[in-house]
Amino acid sequence: MTDNAPGHPLNDAAGLGEDAADERDSNAFALRVLWTGTAEARDLARVLGEGVAHQAGTNVVASCVKARATLLVAPAITSFELCSMAVPYGFTSSKTRLVVAAVGGGPHTLLAAHLAHRLSRQLGVPAFAVCGYGPSGLRAEAEGVLAEIADRLPDLAVQAVQTPRPAAIVEGLPAGTLVVVGAPGGNWLERRFFGPGARIRARAPDGVIVVKQAPTRVFQIMRPAVAFEPNMSASDAVVLSGDRHVIVAHGERLVGIAPLHALQEAPAGAELGEVAENPIFLIATQLTDHASELVDRYGDDPIPVVD
Numbered sequence: 001m002t003d004n005a006p007g008h009p010l011n012d013a014a015g016l017g018e019d020a021a022d023e024r025d026s027n028a029f030a031l032r033v034l035w036t037g038t039a040e041a042r043d044l045a046r047v048l049g050e051g052v053a054h055q056a057g058t059n060v061v062a063s064c065v066k067a068r069a070t071l072l073v074a075p076a077i078t079s080f081e082l083c084s085m086a087v088p089y090g091f092t093s094s095k096t097r098l099v100v101a102a103v104g105g106g107p108h109t110l111l112a113a114h115l116a117h118r119l120s121r122q123l124g125v126p127a128f129a130v131c132g133y134g135p136s137g138l139r140a141e142a143e144g145v146l147a148e149i150a151d152r153l154p155d156l157a158v159q160a161v162q163t164p165r166p167a168a169i170v171e172g173l174p175a176g177t178l179v180v181v182g183a184p185g186g187n188w189l190e191r192r193f194f195g196p197g198a199r200i201r202a203r204a205p206d207g208v209i210v211v212k213q214a215p216t217r218v219f220q221i222m223r224p225a226v227a228f229e230p231n232m233s234a235s236d237a238v239v240l241s242g243d244r245h246v247i248v249a250h251g252e253r254l255v256g257i258a259p260l261h262a263l264q265e266a267p268a269g270a271e272l273g274e275v276a277e278n279p280i281f282l283i284a285t286q287l288t289d290h291a292s293e294l295v296d297r298y299g300d301d302p303i304p305v306v307d
Helices: 022-029 037-048 060-067 110-125 139-152 166-171 186-196 234-240 260-265 288-298
Strands: 032-037 070-071 086-091 098-103 125-134 157-162 177-182 207-211 246-249 255-258
Touching: 032 037, 032 060, 037 070, 037 086, 037 110, 098 110, 098 139, 110 125, 110 139, 110 177, 110 207, 125 139, 139 157, 234 260
Parallel strands: 032 070, 070 086, 098 125, 098 177, 125 157, 177 207
Antiparallel strands: 086 207, 246 255
């Protein structure tokens, strides 16, 4: 991806590179929490954020990018996909005595398990993940889902339960239980929770948290960039480059990229502006899956991120 009109505003945090693939894999559960809407959303955000959660502004997209948010706690699940979401129904932290993640292998399963685990640690209460399967379902499939959770969260207890209806799982839970479940459309259990039997949510002893996993975005894994002014000498830049190409920017405006070979081969007295090429860059809100080609191509070299 190249740009023939340099001058894009360089993001405050702009530099994908070393370990980017590992960050893509782990980022989904590195919680940086924003909240919007209600006092209940604020209270849940503070618990999940380990006491640190900020209210989103009127421009929620800009707030998420600025905070590098990975989770938005809101009053309702919407089509918003810039970061993952969590929606509380009847959540009161002082009443919670147990947290249960009701999972089933859908797209939101791991997020439900991770949030249940985080709530357990923050509230000082036990937690476990339960995977229900229907009368004609295979226990092996449920155990496979739970095995993946146990691999990610070895100290979170897991349990497979055969049941003709999800309500039986909820009805059998003790008072003070908070249930965490994925948004509709994922698996058998989630569809039952939000289909004709949506009233099941109201039967949870201490409320329900509905979660929706979103794919990772560039702004969530970018890091502060080091950029050099165009009038810096190429000979100075090559010393500071760490054997990588360098980002050239004037103030906060992206000018270009100076490749390492160009720095090394530049004549005496040459400035970065003379050897810089049109910049490659990523958009802050771009999916990391779509950015992987650039990340793979440039390896440890920093890739500028623009707004």
